[in-house]
Amino acid sequence: MEESMVEKKSDSSSKTSSSTEAGAEKVANSVLFPCKYASSGCEVTLPQTDKREHEELCDFRPYSCPYPATSCRWQGSLDAVMPHLVQKHKSIPTLQGEDVVILTIDINMPGEIFWLMMQSCFGFHFMLVLQKRRKYGGSHQFFAIVQLIGTEKQAEKFGYRLELNKPQHRLTWEARPCSIHENIASAIMNDGCLxxxxxxxxxFAQNGNLDIKTSWIKRFTHYDTCRAATTDMAIDGLDCNPLIEHLLLCRTVTSVLQ
Incomplete structure (x- = not known):
């Protein structure tokens, strides 16, 4: 009899404790806290349980210096990124317009190197990085990464096209740009580049130099979140299949032999 009464009291205490915890959790979730980047302009308020996840992706979190292959540890607001690049990394050439041709000189240069160009259009700055990296076994790969000096949401409004052209040959890559919040290593890992x-x-090179035509459109709505890559080639007397094996594009490769 006594054991039965003890068990009932224990069950009652357990239910009371669970009810108290549930009530405390409900109260905690009803209290909204400001983002820790509120002083930088973020107006989001949210429960404590969701706060960390938001802050890891908040558009107002500090931006790191996007200049590649450097030990620059600068961090600051989005508005301060371009002034920093101009003042501290003065060697970046900038081209104006929606359609430009970027010349990368001496792609046969030994070692792991990069070429960098800034393109200005639609009131924004876009950074194109062509990086040459060594693969396992000693051969090299080229990575063409395009980044917007802006937020992820702003990047979703744009689309770009990279073209490599030569008589009877053409390679086209179409995608959305990455925000500079996503660094170059992440863009490569996430298939965000050519x-x-x-x-x-x-x-496609001529005398060791590679021309890359870059074109931009606003309000990019024709593709989903997956990047798309296409190749359109007309090659006289050459089977496309061996060539396509060399086109290590990130998501989708389509070959058209005309």
């Missing part, structure tokens, strides 16, 4: 090897680079 990738090709030295075979393709030499196919």
């Amino acid at each position: 990738i090709f090897d030295t075979f393709v680079a030499h196919l």
Whole structure:
């Protein structure tokens, strides 16, 4: 009899404790806290349980210096990124307009190197980085990464096209830009760039130099969140299949032999 009464009291205490915890959790979730980047302009308020997740992706979190291959540890607001690049990294050439041709000189230069260009249009600055990296085994790959000096939401409003052209050859890559909140290493890991090897680079190069045409459109709505890549090639007397094996594009590759 006594054991039965003890069990009932224990069950009652457990239910009371659970009810108290549930009530406390409900109260905690009803209290909204400001983002820790509120002083930088974020107006979001949210429960404590959701606060950390939001702050990890908040558009108002500090931006790191987007200049590649450097030990620059600068961080600051979005508005301060361009002034920082101009003052501290003065060697970046800038082209104006929606359609430009970027010349990358001496792609046969030994070692792991990068070429950098800024393009200004639609009131924004876009940064194109062509990076040459060594693969396992000693061969090299080229990575063409395009970043917006802006937020992820702003990047979703744009689309770009990269073109490599040569008589009877054309390679086209279409995608959305990355925000500079996503660094170059992440863009490569997340398939956010055009990738090709030295075979393709030499196919389109002239005297060791590679021309990359970059075109921009606003309100990019024709593609979903997955980047899309297409190749359109007309090659006389050459089977496309071996060439396509060298086109290590990130998501989708389509070859058209005309």
